[in-house]
Amino acid sequence: MNGYGKGLWQGLAVTWKNLTRRSVTAGYPDVQPDLPPRSRGVIALQEENCTSCMLCARECPSWCITIDAHKEVIPAETEGGRDRSQNVLDQFDIDYSICMYCSICIEVCPFDALHWSPEFAYAEGDLKDLTHDMNRLRTWMDTVPPPQALDPGADQGKELQAHERRHATEIPPGAQESGER
């Protein structure tokens, strides 16, 4: 009979505590949410960075990215030089009706052409409208926040460390803090 009826009091105590505490509910449509950095709202495309390497389309677990591109020839700048070719995007669609926001495309992109934007209010009345084309994906770039500042004392990332080691003599003191790419 140890503590018989204790649970009854605990039930009352817990609910009473909740009642007297302020609730943390966000009043979303009236109050815009304060989203943490790196929120996965929508994927934005920086078209100039894209080389049409197709890595994102192939890594996508739900196959929601469609890419089409063609090659353009850049004529040689110097006399007798070799012509260079460049991939130019024709089509870059993300179908948000099947995207599962896993972020693999963004991780895998070698040239930082894809970015997370915290915008989330892009529901549509028609399923087809959830396929965002290149132009629409481009417009999301305006909503991408600048990268989050590093925590104090955090590692800067391997690339930057290597860069700094190589150019240790050239960099004037005080400029090390500009760790942003």
Place this chain on the structure above:
Amino acid sequence: MSEVIDVLVRCLFVVLAFLTMPLLVGQMEHKAMAHMQGRVGPMAAGGFHGWAQLVADGVKFVQKESITPVAADRRVFELAPAVALVPYLVAMLAIPLGPFFGHDVLIGHDLDLGLFFVLAAMSVGVLGTLMGGLGSGNKYSYIGGMRVAAQLMSYELPMVLAAASVAMLAGTLSLVGIADAFEPWWLLVQLPGLVVFFVAGLAELQRPPFDAPLADAELVMGPLTEYGGMRFAMFLLAEYAGIVVLSALTTVLFLGGWAGPWSDQLGWAWTLLKIVGVSFLVIWARVAYPRLREDQVNVLAWKVLVPLALAQVTLTTLVVVW
């Protein structure tokens, strides 16, 4: 002539209380339950903290179609919501609110057998749910109906015994008489009776944690499964009217009714305040406790509440004889 007007005014007053008090309790439940669960509850309807939510709900219910299933026993099915709701209106007629600024006790009609009358009306209300369960032509409803019956059988006895103990102490069955005879030390002597009465009342209203007949995880919605629209709304209203009647009865029997400072002037306010307080307890019990299993419901009634109520009656007898 003035007598007729007097009766009409009293009836109007009771109907008004019947239409507003359950809504107030419902709104309190919306808000108190929400905050107890770390939510905010309705906020949009009406603008200020969702005060018009229940009005909006009512409008919605009116618009819905009232469907009678083919397998249902039509008469019984259609009559059940009324049987569930009207008894509480009748019960309210005999519950006193207390002195009103030096006037007589506010009451629909002061019956000599008030306590008996109100308890009888309350158990008729439960029959509505039972009728809904047996008349729906639905297995879930049927099982729910059987549970209602079992619960009614089990909890009627301790409830009546607890009420009888107060009546013995006051020496009258009139609710006004009982509240008038109240003395503060009764709170202590009648404490077990108070607990038994309150718990048994919760069970009779099928309020959580005694909502095994409705148990939505097992029985969809029990006896109310087949109801929709206005008929369902009537059952809901009956539930909240039941809370008001139970709270009022607990107040008048065990908490002294209008006993309190300046009760000659503000007696009605004291009664209302106590009713709101007890209603809050009803809501609190719903949030704090999980539903009892069907066998636990009956075990609680027969092994705990009935012995406790009998002990209370014995104690009261000793006090009265002494």
